[in-house]
Amino acid sequence: MKKVTSARISQLLFLALFLVLFLMTEYRGSDRIVAAVNGFFRADPLTASSTMLAVKAYLPLLLPGLIMLVAALFLGRFFCGWICPLGTILDLVTGRIRKVGALRALAGRAKYWLLLPLLAASLLGVNLAGLLDPIALLLRALTFFFHPLFGDTVRGGWRSLYGLVWERRDLLDPGYRLIRDYLLPFRETLYPLAFLSALLFMLILFLERYETRAWCRRLCPLGTLLGLVSRLGPLRRTPAKLCADCRACREHCPTSFDQDLLQTEECILCMECALHCPSRRVRFRFAGPRAQAGPVMERRVFLGGLLGGVVLARGFRFREPAAQAKLLRPPGVRDEEEFLKKCVRCGECMKVCLRSALYPALFQAGAEGLYTPLVVPRLGYCEYNCTLCGQVCPTGAIPDLATQEKQRQVIGKAVFDKNHCLPFAKRIDCIVCEEHCPIPGKAIRSERVELTGFDGAKRTVQQPYVVDELCNGCGICENVCPLEGKAAIEVFRVKDRTPLKPSSPAAPPPQDPYTDPYAGNS
Amino acid sequence: MERRQFIKILGMSSLFLHGWLRNLFAAQGPVVAVGQGTDHAGITRKTLAALGGMQRFVKPGQTVVVKPNIGWDRTPEYAATTNPLVVKAVVEECLKAGAKRVKVFDRTCNDPRRCYASSGIESALKGMKNVEVKHLEEERFQKVALNGKVLKEWELYGEALSADVYINLPVAKHHGLSRLTLGMKNVMGIMGGNRGSIHKNIDQALADINASFRPHLTLIDATRILTAHGPQGGNLADVKVLNQVIASTDIVAADAYATTLFGLKPADIAVTRTAYQRGLGEMNLDKMRIVRV
Secondary structure, eight states: OOOOOHHHHHHHHHHHHHHHHHHHSSOOSOSSOOGGGGHHHHTOHHHHHHHHHHHTSOOGGGHHHHHHHHHHHHHOSHIIIIIOHHHHHHHHHHTTSOOOOOOGGGSTTHHHHHHHHHHHHHHTTOOOGGGTOHHHHHHHIIIIIIHHHHHHHHHHHHHHHHHHHGGGGGGGHHHHHHHHHHTSOSSOOOOTTHHHHHHHHHHHHHHTTTSTTHHHHHTOHHHHHHHHHHHHSSEEEESSBOOTTTOTHHHHOSSSOSSSBOOGGGOOOOOHHHHHOTTOOOEEEEOSSOOOOOOSSOHHHHHHHHHHHHHHHHHTOOOOHHHHTTOOOOTTOOOHHHHHHHOOOOOHHHHHOTTSOEEEOSSTTOGGGTTOEEEOTTTOOOOTTOOHHHHHOTTSSSOOOOHHHHHTOOOOEEEEOTTTOHHHHTOOOOOHHHHHOOSTTOSEEEEEEEEEOTTSOEEEEEEEEEOTTTOOOOOHHHHHOOSSSSOSEEEEOOSOOOOOOOOOTTSOOOOOGGGOTTTTOO | OOHHHHHHHHHHHHHHSTTHHHHHHSOOOOEEEEEESSOHHHHHHHHHHHTTOGGGTOOTTOEEEEEEOOOSSOOGGGSSSOOHHHHHHHHHHHHHTTOSEEEEOOOOSSOHHHHHHHTSHHHHTTTOTTEEEOOOOGGGEEEEEOOOSSOSEEEEEHHHHHOSEEEEEOEEEEETTTEEEOHHHHGGGGBOSOGGGGGGGHHHHHHHHHHHSOOSEEEEEEEEEEOSSTTTOOOGGGEEEEEEEEEESOHHHHHHHHHHTTTOOGGGSHHHHHHHHTTSSOOOGGGSEEEEO
16 A cells, blocks of 8 residues: 555545546536536646637637646646646556566657647548547546446346346345446446557557556656656756665655666656655756756657647548438537547537437547547437536536527438338338427328328328527437438538527418317317 | 017107206216416315315325326426426325325436426425335336227326226327327326327227326316427417316316317317217216316
């Protein structure tokens, strides 16, 4: 067990906070959820810088991230040693992993080769930083894999308990309710990229085999960015080198004393060296600009990084046209390019989505759109009165809109497939889509048609149709279509996503006289 | 008089005195109690009293299921879900009659958490002792043999099946396919599986379920009714305030009476007509005893 230090306490508190905020990213009976749930992302300097580079404007939402960057200038990589929940998890497990010695491939400039292309791609309008951002990596592993796994296990156990003891299970119900209401995901969703999210997380743990905090010091783009900034700052550790008579720092330091000289970019300010210094020599203090500590940004790395960004931003542009048709973005997203600039692929919106309508894109949005959220109506629909995804989006890629405004945002337009739709293809009644359409004036309506059924009998059938001016593409029709597999009504992407006109309750749209229950009434 | 002649006269007279034989031997028609007033809890209690009070249905120590319509994410004024005041009054009457436990639930169409919260029913019943407002749990659905005309079997909700008393508490509103949703359609709230698939034959399918699963009491909330764009509406212009509740042990009779509130005849509603034809209840208004309170 590690010794209790301020850094350790801070780490554990922030990890707990991270987990609590994660669990709070869920509808709990109120239309608004606390803005703090995305706090870690908004205070994430990598998110802030990559997003602002991409949109080339200042985003007030991300001010905490900028503050953190400035703080790093003065305090170094304290974020990594005191706050980062992924770092804390690594610290918690690393003691149990036997070390086999550093990997040569990761030493050197590898981390700059990751960070620079990501930032350069941002500059070219594709914000990919979230792919390797540690907070995003952790949140996605939790959202897509561990939390559903946990929910599935607990709920599965609860279900099978019912099979064993039946109604007697109700005795335990109050306890289960507590767990269900506060710890479990409301519904078990299987996510397409669960395996990749879990795999990346496991890989980061696996790297601990080579050295402590291997990910943090050798790869993490957020840590690298903070390290670059901290090089310029006035905070110094003295002595900068291992002392000839002691060299104990090498044992205590988790990150930056694999050489004789302290590696400022890798120092996570855990203070272990100062706390354990036998002769109390070690000090961290502010001094003037540092003496030359060796080159980081060789021209080769810099140019190569830029080039890598171009490849990332432009080399993966290919998009399959057929996949484009169903490339539905969350409500309020009107411009795909702008969305790609702002989306940090953090997974918050997918975590919070009430009806599990949002899923990470695999290749629907091209390789550059990996992990960006997509509405998949056959699996879940956009709940009419829900605005949660916009509330939790840390960068405003999904705008936070008032309920009535969100209801008018166009996700896509519904289209019937008459070869499938029962009233057309089989000449029998259905209209489940019309029933569920939440638009007050109904974007799906139906007309009564006299038909001869395929059994030869005359009958009236209600055949549905879509009123394009009213359809916001929420997808509930596609979701509830009772046909198996492919729905007979599908929401397709449209370029023009101008919000619907506000509905005027004073003038309800004209109705088919038959469906008016007051027909014939004086 | 010869026997043959007697039978002839009997037969002929039945032609002219339509239904007299049936009336002679039939039990008195169902009682439909109709309460009216702006105190929605009060009229609910009075209407129940007119049927003989809740103690007629609920005996001390029994478990009661009250099944309102909580199907949509709408607030009560939109008349898409059952009025929470009416639900609360019914639940209170059940407890007063000695119910050991009252369970309130519905299988919702929108997100259940939102539906329960927006309907006002969850908060109206919050903190009441021995009352559970529950979300449905998938494992409690049980296959039930219906042996109906179109539905041979279906999954119904176990807690509804095992209840001692089942009280059906729909709101009266418009529906695009069945024209109205009333008591008999409210039973869809305990159906599992792909409910939408019964739309292709909804009147027969609902008759099948209602033939097998019979609520002990149906109380229709018509304090506000939704007259168009149902079943969830969303436009206050479609809502009409009637301040009425209708209660009966005969679900078809309750539905038939409620139909008239929309300016329609009971026979206009295929679901009601089919149920009547299959002997599930009375739909002729003149054969019911309508008690107004």
